[in-house]
Amino acid sequence: MFAEHYTTTVGPIEITVAPPEQPPWDVDVIVEEQDTSLLNGEIHLVRDTMESYESLIGKMQGQAPLVPGQVIVKHTTPRRFIAVVYDIGKKPMYRLEWIATALEKLLHEMETYRARNIAMPLLGVTQGRCPGADFMDLLFTILPGAQSGYPEKLWLVTPLAKYRDIIAYLENRRAWSGSSPE
Numbered sequence: 001m002f003a004e005h006y007t008t009t010v011g012p013i014e015i016t017v018a019p020p021e022q023p024p025w026d027v028d029v030i031v032e033e034q035d036t037s038l039l040n041g042e043i044h045l046v047r048d049t050m051e052s053y054e055s056l057i058g059k060m061q062g063q064a065p066l067v068p069g070q071v072i073v074k075h076t077t078p079r080r081f082i083a084v085v086y087d088i089g090k091k092p093m094y095r096l097e098w099i100a101t102a103l104e105k106l107l108h109e110m111e112t113y114r115a116r117n118i119a120m121p122l123l124g125v126t127q128g129r130c131p132g133a134d135f136m137d138l139l140f141t142i143l144p145g146a147q148s149g150y151p152e153k154l155w156l157v158t159p160l161a162k163y164r165d166i167i168a169y170l171e172n173r174r175a176w177s178g179s180s181p182e
Helices: 053-062 096-112 132-145 160-177
Strands: 006-010 013-018 029-035 071-074 079-086 117-121 153-157
Touching (some): 006 160, 096 132
Parallel strands (some): 013 153
């Protein structure tokens, strides 16, 4: 299914909503969401190991969990920023304050690495069932603090199941503020 890209701005930052299969442009950084034990999603930190599954689980249980809100930078091409926004041992497994902290740290890393074009999922929404509007409220609260010129473009990687809700949120925000999408 094809979904049109939707573009708006927050201050100097161009925000484009598009599904994962339809990138609007090349990116410098891909943001990934993760849990405190790095068990969630597509991140693969262990490769070609000769160890048994039981041995790996044992080692993982012995390591200290990461802190919610933490951001890990992976020096790949494109660069990967891993945002720790889940703790699978808690109910719910996300907290808005963790997502807000991660967003602030992500902006700092974007400035540090002069990352212009970013792909970022709706943090906390897909795996943690955070309401999309709650994430968007946080994003629109924190983004105006980006004074450095980084990022220039933010692609909100939006699953088709959430696409209409996010567009409706942006349309309502646009109607309220009097601005228009591109």
